[in-house]
Amino acid sequence: MFPALIFDMDGVLVDNTPYQARAFQLLFRDLGLTTNARQLLQRLNGMPATNILKTVFHNPIPDKQLKEYASQREFLYRTLYWNKRRAMPGLVAFLEAARAAGHKIALGTGSPPETISYIIDHLDLRRYFDVVIGKADVAKGKPHADTFAVAAAKLGARPADCIVFEDAVLGEQAAYKVGMRVVAVGSSLKEKDFQNPCAYIKNFTGFSPERLQELLKTQPQVPKPDKQRAQRKYMNL
Structure with missing residues (x-):
């Protein structure tokens, strides 16, 4: 068998993990967050982006807002990784x-x-x-x-x-x-x-x-x- x-x-x-981390880091910079994206993904990689994002805010964030942040991160990731896909x-x-x-x-x-x-x-x-x-x-x-x-x-x-x-x-x-x-x-x-x-x-x-x-x-x-x-x-x- x-x-x-x-x-x-x-x-x-x-x-592609380095590009995923870079996209999160750029998003965090735009949001004024100091979270280290590489360290974050070492613990949470594999989870949906919205769930990962839940962990970086001190106060609850509405699901709609989390989805918007996740979409922004996805756009950044695709832009960074576009010519690197192997x-x-x-x-x-x-x-x-x-x-x-x-x-x-x-x-x-x-x-x-x-x-x-x-x-x-x-x-x-x-x-x-x-x-x-x-x-x-x-x-x-x-x-x-x-x-x-x-x-x-x-x-x-x-x-x-x-x-x-x-x-x-x-x-x-x-x-x-x-x-x-x-x-x-x-x-x-x-x-x-x-x-x-x-x-x-x-x-x-x-x-x-x-x-x-x-x-x-x-x-x-x-x-x-x-x-x-x-x-x-x-x-x-």
């Missing part, structure tokens, strides 16, 4: 090999449809995915497990038979919550930042479905979510 593969998008399919090194070769080997493949991201298209259609990646799950397809995004649970259901796979490729701590915790193992992609975080992935890779260069199968044998059981991490305030958003 080949495990089903579920890929996050930002920081996994593409190495697939993660080795990604296409790995996806092609995984499909040839018989793996079912899904995309599981917190991004809305237009942002998904901005990446995967521009890079002609959609053809590699049997299922695409985004913000519009789930009630709650990461750190909740809905995104990965729905992706598995659409693939017809049990959670225990799914491997999630994630670059964010919250995404890793979401995978463990639903009973899936994780390959950590270290595009922006170090190996020590993750809890217990079955593998840590900087990108997909030299990585293969055969190597993945070998690594899975070293972790027969899915790790439990880290209670200390799960109890952090931002996990309740």
Whole structure:
């Protein structure tokens, strides 16, 4: 049985986290905020932009205003990243090999449809995915497990038979919550930042479905979510 593969998008399919952080930083500057965007994304990356923005204000902000700020950030990000869109090194070769080997493949991201298209259609990646799950397809995004649970259901796979490729701590915790193992992609975080992935890779260069199968044998059981991490305030958003 080949495990089903579920890929996050930002920081996994593409190495775009620095541009995401820069867009947040420019927004914060316009709003007169001094929050360090890079440090913020180290903790909260993977969550919807509106939820990330909730954490930087001392007083409650109306949802309509948060959505306007998120739209402004999205415009800044797309402008900064427009000519920089590239697939993660080795990604296409790995996806092609995984499909040839018989793996079912899904995309599981917190991004809305237009942002998904901005990446995967521009890079002609959609053809590699049997299922695409985004913000519009789930009630709650990461750190909740809905995104990965729905992706598995659409693939017809049990959670225990799914491997999630994630670059964010919250995404890793979401995978463990639903009973899936994780390959950590270290595009922006170090190996020590993750809890217990079955593998840590900087990108997909030299990585293969055969190597993945070998690594899975070293972790027969899915790790439990880290209670200390799960109890952090931002996990309740």
